[in-house]
Amino acid sequence: MRLTxxxxxxxxxTPHLGSCLSCIDILTSLYWHALNIDPLQPKLATRDxxxxGKGHAASALYTTLAYRGFFKKDALYEHGQTGSQFEEHPGINGPSGIESVSGSLGxxxxLATGMALSAQIQNKSNRFYVLMGDGEINEGTVWEAAMFAAGKKLNNLVAIVDFNKLQGTGESCDIxxxxxxxxxxxxxGWHTIRLDGHDINALNAAFEEAQKQSQPVCIIADTIKGKGISFMENDNNWHYRIPKTEEVERAKEELGLQ
Incomplete structure (x- = not known):
């Protein structure tokens, strides 16, 4: 998926490659281990x-959905093209598996808090997972939702922070x-877990732990922007840069996919 x-x-x-590479392991754990989903029935009423949240990492989500079987992988090459379902931020006419619009961050x-409360009131079994960037949690709406979710004891809600320490204009903790x-x-008021966001086993265990709590859960995933490709790691230029063909070949070699 990294090479794709x-x-x-x-x-x-299309940009935001560094942001996609930092969260692809989190998405892998979610879509192959944690989520109750069926790619053949994407609108199943009992689904998770x-x-x-970090909509600029849309390509990571599209790629995960393609590999999970929601649509053909060839469709990924429509990303960001005129008239495509695969918008640079997921839109209202997004492809199969997209549950929400993600333009403005925060x-x-x-949104997930409201959905989780609705499910709780109706005694439904659905669970709700949200992936946010560390830059995104600058937004006040995040913390309003955090207070509300804890107050309502929404144990069907899991927030994941992709804490790669960088955002569009610099280092997150400096901003x-x-x-x-x-x-x-x-x-x-959240049950909080901190882990290596590139450790699939740790992520799987954390999502299992989350399902046993009586309160909302926040998983803080320490990650590396551009993870997996040495010349992209921790280089914030890859928030915007597009790789050249020879750089894709270098990435292919580093990933051992010759």
Whole structure:
């Protein structure tokens, strides 16, 4: 999937590759381990819901959905093209598996909180998962939702922070005072887990732990922007840069996919 992300970015000229590479392991754990979903029945009433807060990482979600069987992988090369379902941020006419619009950041947790409360009131079994960027949690709406979710004891809600330490204009902790992040979420009334966001086994275990709680859960995933490709790792230029064809070949070699 990492190589596909690089190749799609190169061929479609769409940015945000570094942001996609930092969260692809989280999405892998979610879609192959945690979520109750059926790609052949994407609108199943009993399904779990995934909402992408950091919408600029749409390519990571599209790629995950394609590999999980929601649509053909060839469709990924429509990303960002005129008239395509595969918009640079997931839109209202998104492809199969997209549950919400994600243009302006900071709204996904609020939306999921309302959906989770509705399910709780109706005694439904659906669970709701939200992936946010560390830059995204600068938004006040995130913390309003965090207070509300804890107050309603929404144990069917899981927030994941892709904490890659970088955002569009610099280092996250220089722009806003984020740390100590675990203590903040815990103080807001959430069961909090911190882990290596590239460790699939740790992620799987965390999602299993989340299902046993009586309160909302926040998973803080320490990640590396551009993870998996040495010349992209922790280089914030890859928030915007498009890889050249020779760089895709270098990535292919590094990933051992010759």
């Amino acid at each position: 992300l690089c190749d799609v970015s190169n061929k479609t000229k 819901y995934f909402l992408l 709204h996904a947790l609020s 806003m005072h984020l740390e100590p992040l675990e203590e903040k979420w815990r103080a807001f």
